[in-house]
Amino acid sequence: MEPIISPLGDCALTVTFGSSINDATNNKVISLFKVLKDEKLPWLRDVIPAYASLSLVYDGIMITSDTKGSAYEFVREKVRELLGKLIIKNGDSAKAIEVPVCYDLSFATDLADMSKNKGISINDLIDLHTTKLYKVYMLGFLPGFAYMGKVDERLATGRKAIPATNIAAGSVGIAGEQTGIYPLNSPGGWNIIGRTPLTLFNADGVSPCLLQPGDMIKFKPVTLQEFDKIKREQ
C-alpha cells in the first residue's frame, strides 16, 4: 500500500502505511520515525509512531511565517521527499532487551483463569510468552507503556470485559495479540500474567522510558527471590 498522508487537525498530519498489526508495516513506521528524529527540523514539535502510522505535530505559525503558504502542504512535501528515499530497516534482534518477569501467581492475577479457559497449562502459557522475540510497535496510553507483539495465538486473549481498578506498576499483560507492561499503577483491562522488577518509567531518569519504539524484547522468567534482588538494585 502506498503511504497515505492526511491532516490531523491544522497543526499535525498522519502518514498511514497500512491497516493491520504486523512487523513489515511497523518497520516502515519506525524507519521514517528514526529519520525524522535525526533530521532535527526546527518546526517539528513531535513525531508519534503507532502500529501502522506515524504522526507529525508541527509549528504551523513558524512554517507560515517563513513560507507564507499552507503549513500542511509544506510538511506533506517534506514527508514525501523523505519517503522517496526511505530505507526500511528491520528490528535488530541482536540488540534484544531482556526483560525479567516473575510469573508467580501472586503477581499473575489472571493466569489461572486463562489456563482454565484455554485448557493449556500455566507452564505452557509461560513458555509461549518467553520463547518469542517481540517488537515494541509504539508507546502510548501512559508514559512508558510499550505495545509489543505479536504473541502466539494460543496465548492471545481478549481484553477483560470489566477492567481492574488498580493494576500494580510492572504488571505484564496480554490484550489480543499484544503484550505490554504497565509502567505506573493504573486501571486497565489487560490480562495480567506476571510482573517485572524493572522500572519502565522514571521521571528523574536520563531517559524517562526504558523501552523505545522499534526495540526488540525477550521475556525471561525469574523466581520471587530473583525478582526482589533485581527490584532492590533498581
Place this chain on the structure above:
Amino acid sequence: MSIGILKAGILDTLQDGGRFGYQYHGINPGGAMDIISAQFANLLADNDKNDPVVELHFPASVFKFNEDHLIAITGADFEPEVDGKPVPLNTSIIISKNSVLQFKKYKSGARAYLAINGKWKINEWLNSYSTNLKAKAGGFKGRALIKDDVIEIAASSWKINSEATTVILPVTSDYVSTPIPDNVIRCTEGQEYDRLKDSARKILESTAFKITSQSDRMGYRLMGENLSVVNNEQLLSSAVTRGTIQLLPTGQLVILMADHQTTGGYPKVAQVISADLSKLAQKRANEEIRFELVSLTEAETALIEQFKTFHLHEENIKSQLKKLRT
C-alpha cells in the same frame, strides 16, 4: 521571594505552553487549557509569554504574597479580591507584601490564569514547567497546589513606592479571541469523518451538544443526538491531538483536551481548529456548543490571523510596561 497557599483550590496547577518532543514516549504535552489567556497573563506581568503560570479552577486557592509582586489575572472571571477589595482582570497589578489574593465568586469561564513576574524556582521536566499529573512530574512537585505549599520566585524589580497596598497599572488588554457567536466551535473533518452516515453529519453540523459533568483537562464528554456510522470496523490505535473529536461506540462524542493520551483507537470524526481551542477551554459542564465545519485552509488562516492580532496586543503591552519602568 515566595508565595504561600493559605487554602487549596479544587485543581490549581502550574502550566506553560506544554511539553513537546516526548509523545513517542507516551508523555503527552499537557500545558495550559487556554493558552492565549495564559500568555496574556504573562505579558501583563512583564514575563516571557511562555513562562509558567498558575491555572486555576473554581473554587480556587487563596494566595499570600510574601513580597511586593507584579501580577496579572486573565481567563475566567472568579471575582478576584486582594485584601477584600476587587481587582480587575486583564490588567497589570502590583500587590504589596503580605497581601492575600482570593477568588470570591464564580462569574464566567472555566479556567483563570495567575501570572507572577519573575522566575519561578521550580524544576523544569523535559523542557517544560507544565504539570503532568499522571507521571507526577513537572510543575510544582508534579501535583496540584495544596494548603501550606510555598513556591519560591526570584526577586522582582517591580515594587510599590507608596503606602498603597495595591497599585493598578494603566496597562491592560482588551483582546478578544474570536468575533463569531460565542458557542460555535469551528472544526475540520477528521480522518474518519467519512464513516459518519449522512444523517450523522447533519446532526454534527446543525445541532447543539452539551458538555457533561464528566469533563475535565483530559477531555470533554459531550451529550447530544446519537451519531451513526456506515463502517464499524475496529481501528488501530494512532496519534491524536488536543482538539481531536472522537466518536465512542455509544454514538456520543468526546473532545480531547490538554491532558489527552497520546494515542487512541476510536474514530476521529472531526478536529477542533487550533484557533478555537482557547475559547473551548473556557466552556464549562452543562454549557452547550455547536460545531461549524470549515476547510483546512480556513483553519490555517484563522490561526495565523489570531497570531497576528495577538502579536499586536503583545507589542502594545510591552511598550506600555516599558514606559512605566523608566
